[in-house]
Amino acid sequence: MNSSNITITLPGELRFIRLASKIASNTASLFTETRKTEAENWEFAHAFELAVSEAFTNAVVHAKKQAAPQPVTITFTLEERKLTIAMRDSNVPFSTRTPSPDPENYPENGYGLLLIRTVMDTVTLTRENDTNIITMSKTL
Amino acid sequence: MTITETTGSTHTIVTICGTLDASTAPDFRNSPAIADPSRTVVIDLDKMDFLDSSGLGALVGVLRRKQEANATILLSCMNPPVRKVFDITGTCKLFHIFDDTDAATDYAATYLRGR
Numbered sequence: 001m002n003s004s005n006i007t008i009t010l011p012g013e014l015r016f017i018r019l020a021s022k023i024a025s026n027t028a029s030l031f032t033e034t035r036k037t038e039a040e041n042w043e044f045a046h047a048f049e050l051a052v053s054e055a056f057t058n059a060v061v062h063a064k065k066q067a068a069p070q071p072v073t074i075t076f077t078l079e080e081r082k083l084t085i086a087m088r089d090s091n092v093p094f095s096t097r098t099p100s101p102d103p104e105n106y107p108e109n110g111y112g113l114l115l116i117r118t119v120m121d122t123v124t125l126t127r128e129n130d131t132n133i134i135t136m137s138k139t140l
Numbered sequence: 141m142t143i144t145e146t147t148g149s150t151h152t153i154v155t156i157c158g159t160l161d162a163s164t165a166p167d168f169r170n171s172p173a174i175a176d177p178s179r180t181v182v183i184d185l186d187k188m189d190f191l192d193s194s195g196l197g198a199l200v201g202v203l204r205r206k207q208e209a210n211a212t213i214l215l216s217c218m219n220p221p222v223r224k225v226f227d228i229t230g231t232c233k234l235f236h237i238f239d240d241t242d243a244a245t246d247y248a249a250t251y252l253r254g255r
Contacts, residue, residue: 014163021161021190046221053192057162103230108201111193111229118228 006076012060012069012089020056020074024085025049027076031083032140044083044140047119051136052085054112059089059132084137090130143171151180151248153241157187160195168198177209180252182244186217191225200231212236212251216244 008023010016029045036044052074059072070090077084100114101107117123120136127133141158152173160168173179183199203213216238218226226232238244 017161017163018159021192042220046224049190050192050221050225053161053190057192057194061162101229103200103234106200106204106234108197109193111196111225111231115193115225115228 003077003079006078007073009071009073010056012072012091014057014060016072017053017056017060020072021049021053024052024074024076027078028083031078036140040140044138047138048083048085048136051116051120052087054116055087055134055136058112059087059091082137082139084135086133086135088131088133091132141167143168143174145171145173147173150252151182151245153182153184153245155184155187159190160188160198161190161192162194165194165198168195169202174202177205178211180206180211180214180248182214182216182241182248184216184241184244185219185222186241188219188222191222193225193229196225196229196231200234203234214238214244214248214251216241 006027010020025045025048028048029041032041032044056072056074060069073088075086075088077086101110113123116134116136119138121138122136124135125132126135141156141160141164144155144157146153146155154171154173156168158164168174173181199213199215206212214236217240218237223232226235226237236244236247238247
């Protein structure tokens, strides 16, 4: 199977969240160009924009708890009809045990993983050698 | 993100242009009409191009504090990417959501007369 990889590394700082999410959406948008309807292409690009914004924010928020914020590395893997993004950082991992927030309680946090899991086809969270890896993929 | 506030006698129309995420949420919370818990606001989202969970959390927190102070937030002109975040999280049921700002403004006036 043919695939192409693109890897970028950004500082783990709040001001880079938008850059990370726009790189993801633009990559997804160019990847999908003319393959589907405009609405389907938009949904595909927005899904990656949202998922990367959530994952990068999580890495950065936890990075703020450390003395020196760690960089975040994002790898895009493009296959024939599938885009996968793996994000690596050395900060505190996502808490996967936190239940989805109940809106009735007006929670201000805890929606991120719910959003990622909803807009992506597959999501895996692993920790290897003190590195958090969240892998998110979606097929056209 | 830019925030514009148009203040009337009873409520304020807040127009947000751009992105509401973790990097811009502090500016949103500090905007005068947003930071005043007793001030009812209509937030026009027509020019908001992106919202994530950090921005949503800011909106939910401000709504809670305003409701505790007998005020509220009314949302208008949601774009599809913004609406999607409310729908997935179920937070759409917490807010009064209007298709246009005029309708939200009319509702705000009625809401405030009824208090």
